[in-house]
Amino acid sequence: MSGDPVVLVVEDEPDLANLYSSWLADHCTVRTAYDGTEALDAIDGDVNAVLLDRRMPGISGDRVLDAIRERNLDCRVAMVTAIEPDFEIIEMGFDDYLVKPVSPDDLLDTVDQLLLRSTYDAQIQEFFALASKRALLDSEKSEAQLRASEEYARLEDRIAVLRERVDDTVAQLSGSDAYGRTCRDITREGTT
Known part of the structure; x- marks a missing residue:
């Protein structure tokens, strides 16, 4: 193999x-x-x-x-x-x-x-890792627990910053190849 x-x-x-x-x-x-x-x-x-x-x-x-x-x-x-x-x-x-x-x-x-x-580059990898953590916590914790957590608020802020950076990267790659199409798909999934 x-x-x-x-x-x-x-x-x-x-x-x-x-x-x-x-x-x-x-x-x-x-x-x-x-x-x-x-x-x-x-x-x-x-x-x-x-x-x-x-x-x-x-x-x-x-x-x-x-x-x-x-x-x-x-x-x-x-x-x-x-x-x-x-x-x-x-x-x-x-x-x-x-x-x-x-x-x-x-x-x-x-x-x-x-x-x-x-x-994917490090920016995309970090975005995915944080989004996975957010999704996991969203499924395991109550809304009140999430609102009360400073760590969760920082997580949300970091995801928002990364999403903007990812969007900028996608815009730069949008005319290129399958990588650009994949990044657009990822960004679209991250906003749902």
């Missing part, structure tokens, strides 16, 4: 890690790590996307995520975890968040989205 995207599955439950790997095997090259230490050894510049469990013995998924970002690795990360999200996710450096149990379709769709996002 040389040339295929590389996805690292990090999950401390071997049966679950192997199940995820089997779901992905026909779509990409899969590496599997069964704890945080193995994950840190397995992650390198060839990895395009990481599916990362948050709660693991030893080195947690949160710490693995921090190490990935500190190394400036150009990969997208989805947390795949049983931990319900809370406002602390706003400051975390992941791109998407799935709450277990996940279906094969959800996992494949998430990987497809992560790989697609990896082709």
